[in-house]
Amino acid sequence: MGVTRAINYYEDFEIGDKIRHQRGRTVTEMDNVMFTQLGLNTAEGHFNEDFMSKIRIGTWGGTRIVVGSFTIGLVIGLAAEDISENALAEIALDKIRLQTPVCHGDTLYAESEVLGKEDTDLFKGAGIVHFKVTGKNQEGKMVFEGEKKTVIKKREFYLKDDENFWPRK
Amino acid sequence: MAVKTFRRGNHYEDFKVGQKFRHHWGRTLSKSDNILFTHLTMHFNPIYLNKEYAKRFGYENVVINPQFIFHLTLGMSVEDLSEVGGPFLGVDNLSFINPVYPGDTLYAESVVIDMRESKSKPQFGIVTWKTSGINQKGKAVIEFERRNLVSKRGSLPQ
Numbered sequence: 001m002g003v004t005r006a007i008n009y010y011e012d013f014e015i016g017d018k019i020r021h022q023r024g025r026t027v028t029e030m031d032n033v034m035f036t037q038l039g040l041n042t043a044e045g046h047f048n049e050d051f052m053s054k055i056r057i058g059t060w061g062g063t064r065i066v067v068g069s070f071t072i073g074l075v076i077g078l079a080a081e082d083i084s085e086n087a088l089a090e091i092a093l094d095k096i097r098l099q100t101p102v103c104h105g106d107t108l109y110a111e112s113e114v115l116g117k118e119d120t121d122l123f124k125g126a127g128i129v130h131f132k133v134t135g136k137n138q139e140g141k142m143v144f145e146g147e148k149k150t151v152i153k154k155r156e157f158y159l160k161d162d163e164n165f166w167p168r169k
Numbered sequence: 170m171a172v173k174t175f176r177r178g179n180h181y182e183d184f185k186v187g188q189k190f191r192h193h194w195g196r197t198l199s200k201s202d203n204i205l206f207t208h209l210t211m212h213f214n215p216i217y218l219n220k221e222y223a224k225r226f227g228y229e230n231v232v233i234n235p236q237f238i239f240h241l242t243l244g245m246s247v248e249d250l251s252e253v254g255g256p257f258l259g260v261d262n263l264s265f266i267n268p269v270y271p272g273d274t275l276y277a278e279s280v281v282i283d284m285r286e287s288k289s290k291p292q293f294g295i296v297t298w299k300t301s302g303i304n305q306k307g308k309a310v311i312e313f314e315r316r317n318l319v320s321k322r323g324s325l326p327q
Contacts (some may be wrong), residue, residue, distance in 0.1 A: 003215055003222060023211070031209060038205070039237075039244030040196060042177065043252050057290065057318075060256045068257040069243050070210075073236035077210030084214045088226050090235045093263040093313070101256070123226065146260075165222065 002165040004085050009155035010117070010127040013083075017114040021079050024109040024138075027102055031074075032066040041067055059101060066102040075135030075144045078110035083131055086158075088123045089151045096146035100137065107138040115147065125157025178252035181294035181319045184281050192245045192277040198233050200271040206237040233269040238311050242302035245277040246315075250300075255293055255318030263313035267304070274305040282314065292324035 036046040044051045046067045055061040072093075076084075084090070102108065116130035129152050135144035153162075207217040212234055215222040220231045251257070269275065283297035296319045302311040 003219065025211065035206070035209075035240065036244075038202060039240045040194065040247075041240075041244035042248045043254070045254065055254075057256065067240075067244075069236075069240035072260075073206065073212070073234075073240060074210045076236055077207075077212035080211065081213040084212070087214050088216065089268070090265050092265065093239075094261055096260040096263070098257055098259065161225070165225070 002162040004162055006155070006159060006162070008082060008086050008152070009158070010129060010152045011155045013114045013117065013129050013152070015114050015116060019079070019082050019112045021082055021110040021112065023078060024107045025074060025078060026107045027066050027071075027074065027104060029104045031070060032064065032104060035070045036067045039067070039069065041069075043067075063103055066104070066106075068098050071098065071102050071108070071135065071144055072096060072146065075108060075110045076133060076148065078108065078135070079112050079131075079133050083112050083129075084150055084152075086153045086162075087150045088126055088153060090148060091122070091128070091151060092149040094147045096144070098144055100141045100143045102137065102143050106143075108135050108143060110135050120151060123151055125154050126151050127154060128152075177248050179249060179319075180253055180322045181284075181296065182322055184284055184296050184319070186281050186284055188281045190246070190249045190279045192249055192279065194245065195274050195276045196241060196245065197274045198241075198269055198271055200231070202237055202241075203231065203233045203271065206240070207234045210234075210236065212236065228268060228270075230270045233271065233273075235265045235269075235311070238265070238269050238275065238302060239263065239313070241275060242277045242300060242311050243315065245275075246279050246298070246300050250279060250296070250298055250315075251317045251319065254320045258295065258316040258318060260316075261314045263311070265311055266309045269304065269310050275310065276303050277301070278303070287318060290318065292321055293318040294321065295319070
């Protein structure tokens with residue numbers, strides 16, 4: 001056994017497979033404020049509680065909202081150990097929708113579905129898997145949905161090298 | 170002495186289809202950006218964690234998590250495009266074109282590709298921009314289309 005598990009190579013995904021990823025994660029004020037600021041996102045709705053307490057647009061407002069690109073990164077991250085651990089590259093995202101705002105203290109869970117598979121010349125011995133990934137909050141409301149295309153190693157090309165990838169004395 | 174406030178951001182009325190923006194500052198990526206983002210989002214793929222593993226596949230170093238590249242490219246575009254408010258509606262046709270490594274510098278630019286009024290929220294319009302992230306060599310690293318509600322002048326508190 002090497003540094004990645006041998007359960008999520010290209011061959012292990014079948015169209016129609018659905019995965020409910022095990023771990024949820026509570027989003028904290030630290031996550032939102034730190035990444036909003038590290039990403040140079042200047043929208044006050046993410047870091048000015050006084051400003052946001054005075055605004056309400058539908059379900060949006062009343063308190064700071066977690067920056068959408070962190071929500072996207074976190075849901076994709078929660079899915080990653082299962083679907084991207086043996087990935088060589090992320091090449092595309094599409095149809096990303098953020099239906100329900102995420103606020104500090106919300107807990108997110110991720111699910112994935114395999115939509116398609118195709119060959120690629122981008123890397124040798126790998127193929128592209130097309131996933132739909134969704135994120136829900138503690139009330140089961142959809143906070144993120146999107147599709148991604150990921151280049152994943154084929155077992156037949158990489159299993160041996162992966163198993164042997166470990167420092168030698 | 171007069172007290173001035175420099176107001177940032179653009180309203181719906183300030184955009185027109187075809188308008189181009191070069192966004193401010195540029196930002197050099199560091200190892201710590203990638204470590205914080207990859208670890209705190211639990212994105213467990215060793216190409217973002219382990220330099221020796223990443224080199225096996227032709228990468229020159231640990232790769233910066235592309236979700237952070239998206240986050241930063243979008244972030245640099247916000248003051249020009251969406252700071253004055255309006256919920257983020259969606260992203261389509263995003264491509265990660267080239268890997269980014271610690272030490273690379275990212276710039277962001279955008280063009281307005283669509284504008285329309287919001288039927289349900291008359292104080293807003295919906296604007297779509299195509300935003301690109303390029304590195305210090307001028308090579309494209311990311312491209313995406315983003316849609317936001319954008320407030321009209323005077324519709325949100327300043």
